Amino acid sequence: MAIALPALRLGSLDLDFPVVLAALAGYSDLPYRLVCRSCGAPFATSEVMLDRFLLSEGRRRRRLGRLDPADHPVGGQIMGDDPAVMAEAAVVLKEMGFDAVDLNFACPVRKVLSRRRGGFLMSMPERAVEIVRAVRRAVPDRPLMIKLRRSFSAGDSGREGFWAIARGAFEAGADAICVHARSVEQKYSGPADWTFLAEVKRAFPGRTVIGSGDVVDAPAALRMMAETGVDGAAAARGAVGNPWIFRQARDLAAGRPPFRPSLGDQRELLFRHFEMAREFYGPRRAVGVMRHFGIGYAKLHAHPKRVRMAFVEVKSAEDWRGVLDAHYIT
Numbered sequence: 001m002a003i004a005l006p007a008l009r010l011g012s013l014d015l016d017f018p019v020v021l022a023a024l025a026g027y028s029d030l031p032y033r034l035v036c037r038s039c040g041a042p043f044a045t046s047e048v049m050l051d052r053f054l055l056s057e058g059r060r061r062r063r064l065g066r067l068d069p070a071d072h073p074v075g076g077q078i079m080g081d082d083p084a085v086m087a088e089a090a091v092v093l094k095e096m097g098f099d100a101v102d103l104n105f106a107c108p109v110r111k112v113l114s115r116r117r118g119g120f121l122m123s124m125p126e127r128a129v130e131i132v133r134a135v136r137r138a139v140p141d142r143p144l145m146i147k148l149r150r151s152f153s154a155g156d157s158g159r160e161g162f163w164a165i166a167r168g169a170f171e172a173g174a175d176a177i178c179v180h181a182r183s184v185e186q187k188y189s190g191p192a193d194w195t196f197l198a199e200v201k202r203a204f205p206g207r208t209v210i211g212s213g214d215v216v217d218a219p220a221a222l223r224m225m226a227e228t229g230v231d232g233a234a235a236a237r238g239a240v241g242n243p244w245i246f247r248q249a250r251d252l253a254a255g256r257p258p259f260r261p262s263l264g265d266q267r268e269l270l271f272r273h274f275e276m277a278r279e280f281y282g283p284r285r286a287v288g289v290m291r292h293f294g295i296g297y298a299k300l301h302a303h304p305k306r307v308r309m310a311f312v313e314v315k316s317a318e319d320w321r322g323v324l325d326a327h328y329i330t
């Protein structure tokens with residue numbers, strides 16, 4: 001049975017489908033965003049970028065800022081601790097051509113927390129809201145999204161921080177929040193708390209709330225929206241190795257059986273992804289980057305362990321093609 005899903009509104013942007021590609025360091029680079037677009041993703045967010053990296057000229061900035069006409073609308077995600085620097089970085093994102101600005105208050109990496117960035121801001125609501133205000137002022141004409149965690153600490157304490165930031169962010173003019181329903185301390189383990197997502201949506205009925213956490217496959221994306229009432233679902237680990245998750249979610253929503261990529265479909269996409277990565281990163285770096293994508297892709301294969309081991313051994317473009325010839329021939 002078809003399900004009527006309203007467009008996902010991100011400020012001035014109306015997305016035709018509410019399952020989007022989450023920000024994923026190490027994965028949501030330009031080549032993989034293009035792969036996901038080709039499988040139906042209506043929106044994607046870049047890997048998190050340190051605000052300072054965007055302010056200094058150089059090869060890294062050129063790579064971070066490389067966009068493609070087929071990769072729109074696209075969000076650029078930034079992380080930092082100083083409102084003024086974050087605001088400057090947001091202006092750079094806009095100039096680069098990103099369609100939306102996303103602020104990361106969620107990253108749980110120890111080094112990030114020790115520098116009072118990312119998820120650390122969940123424990124500093126005033127500073128977090130100050131950042132939102134500064135960015136909103138600097139970039140009034142782009143959708144502004146905030147990535148949050150349920151709280152900083154694993155227990156129930158510290159939840160006030162979430163509410164203060166969410167409320168303050170909307171008051172400051174944020175267009176959407178994306179809530180990862182785990183605490184910062186929890187990192188990526190344990191189940192995501194979908195009852196919390198329902199609570200958030202009840203608290204902000206007229207605002208755009210995107211849920212994140214345990215969107216393991218297309219049915220889970222639709223289930224999250226149905227059970228919690230959130231306006232959209234962000235596919236993260238569920239999209240790693242399965243970019244078809246977007247097409248599958250569209251199929252399910254339309255009442256069709258979800259698309260199942262044949263071995264031939266997988267081969268074609270894996271080949272295309274490698275070629276795009278080679279062009280983007282250069283031949284040497286592409287091999288390392290693609291090795292971990294290969295490990296993800298192996299999950300869909302009938303012999304995941306064998307194929308995973310084959311991808312782990314890849315040291316060149318020829319090796320990559322060798323894995324495709326050995327394991328992806330029908």
Ligand SMILES: Cc1cc2nc3c(=O)[nH]c(=O)nc-3n(C[C@H](O)[C@H](O)[C@H](O)COP(=O)(O)O)c2cc1C
Nearest residue numbers: 022023024025047048147180212213214215236237
């Ligand atoms: C490898 C990896 C990298 C991630 N990088 C980012 C990032 O750069 N920015 C961000 O906001 N979230 C990042 N996340 C968090 C995801 O966007 C998402 O919120 C989280 O994985 C929960 O969803 P899941 O349980 O469906 O994977 C990352 C997660 C993983 C596993």
